[in-house]
Amino acid sequence: MQRLLFVLNPISGDINKTQLRDTIAAYCAERGRQAEFFDTTGEQDLDRLRDLLDTTPPPHAVFAAGGDGTVSMVAEALAGSTVPLGILPLGSGNGMAKDLAIPLALNEALALTWQHDIRQLDTLRVGGRFTIHLADMGFNACVVKRFADGDVRGPGAYVRIATQEYTGYKPGTYHIETEHENWQGEAFMLTIANANTFGSNVVINPNRELDDGQFEICLIAPFPGRAAPGLLYRLYTSDFDSSDYTRRLSCHRARITVPGASEVLVQLDGEPYMLPCPVEISLQPRSLLVLVPPATAAVLQPRL
Numbered sequence: 001m002q003r004l005l006f007v008l009n010p011i012s013g014d015i016n017k018t019q020l021r022d023t024i025a026a027y028c029a030e031r032g033r034q035a036e037f038f039d040t041t042g043e044q045d046l047d048r049l050r051d052l053l054d055t056t057p058p059p060h061a062v063f064a065a066g067g068d069g070t071v072s073m074v075a076e077a078l079a080g081s082t083v084p085l086g087i088l089p090l091g092s093g094n095g096m097a098k099d100l101a102i103p104l105a106l107n108e109a110l111a112l113t114w115q116h117d118i119r120q121l122d123t124l125r126v127g128g129r130f131t132i133h134l135a136d137m138g139f140n141a142c143v144v145k146r147f148a149d150g151d152v153r154g155p156g157a158y159v160r161i162a163t164q165e166y167t168g169y170k171p172g173t174y175h176i177e178t179e180h181e182n183w184q185g186e187a188f189m190l191t192i193a194n195a196n197t198f199g200s201n202v203v204i205n206p207n208r209e210l211d212d213g214q215f216e217i218c219l220i221a222p223f224p225g226r227a228a229p230g231l232l233y234r235l236y237t238s239d240f241d242s243s244d245y246t247r248r249l250s251c252h253r254a255r256i257t258v259p260g261a262s263e264v265l266v267q268l269d270g271e272p273y274m275l276p277c278p279v280e281i282s283l284q285p286r287s288l289l290v291l292v293p294p295a296t297a298a299v300l301q302p303r304l
């Protein structure tokens with residue numbers, strides 16, 4: 001793995017990145033790797049990255065240096081190809097990195113450039129849009145929309161907005177059809193989960209794998225304020241199914257309708273979108289190669 005492309009998001013995670021390019025370049029040079037760089041701008045990044053990958057010799061891996069939005073954008077550019085995705089977690093939540101046990105410290109994550117296993121992960125299409133980690137409708141989608149519209153990033157901003165949004169929030173009604181069952185009812189939020197854990201460490205979909213050929217729709221029903229502490233405790237202790245207010249549907253495809261609505265706010269890997277209703281969801285099995293820490297603890301030496 002000699003030629004590596006690093007996609008750098010300058011604004012993610014409210015992290016100072018003035019030294020980042022030099023740090024990566026020096027790390028790679030010391031280990032006989034060639035580092036190339038692509039800076040995101042927030043405009044047409046996916047199209048520009050695809051153009052670069054189409055018009056230059058393909059790199060041996062592309063690393064997303066940013067948060068879940070950056071990871072998802074790079075994953076979409078690579079899905080279906082033989083070029084693996086690497087992750088340098090430099091976002092606010094870094095949910096995807098946490099689900100793949102990628103170290104959050106930059107120097108440790110950079111070790112993936114020479115010491116890794118490769119996993120083949122499922123990806124999802126939600127309303128025609130690419131998703132790899134978690135998508136949702138309802139409460140969290142509203143919080144993510146306000147977070148994206150604001151100019152402050154980082155976990156503190158997310159928690160502040162979530163607290164404000166909870167007061168006065170009105171749950172929606174959803175109709176879900178999967179290949180196994182139909183469900184209709186009110187939900188505080190509804191998560192379409194390929195993975196397990198939000199960047200906030202809420203475990204919305206415990207004990208499921210990113211390569212198990214299915215996704216879950218994780219429902220949280222409207223709950224009284226007195227039930228909130230117990231529900232939150234379960235969400236932070238991988239105990240989603242034991243609450244009276246939760247339910248999971250496992251499937252390969254689904255259609256979600258919001259009665260009376262022609263479009264719905266959906267959060268996809270940390271980015272908010274208005275999607276037309278009904279929203280169709282499908283899974284593309286093992287369609288993305290990802291570099292993850294090696295299963296063995298043995299320390300390998302880089303091949304120079």
Ligand SMILES: Nc1ncnc2c1ncn2[C@@H]1O[C@H](COP(=O)(O)OP(=O)(O)OP(=O)(O)O)[C@@H](O)[C@H]1O
Pocket residue numbers: 009010011012013014040041042043066067068069070071090091092093094095153154199269270271
């Ligand atoms: N140069 C830029 N200027 C402004 N916005 C940018 C720029 N580059 C990327 N973006 C925007 O950054 C967002 C993605 O941020 P990302 O998700 O990687 O970080 P985060 O939100 O801080 O972390 P996380 O998703 O892990 O919580 C996208 O909305 C993208 O359009």
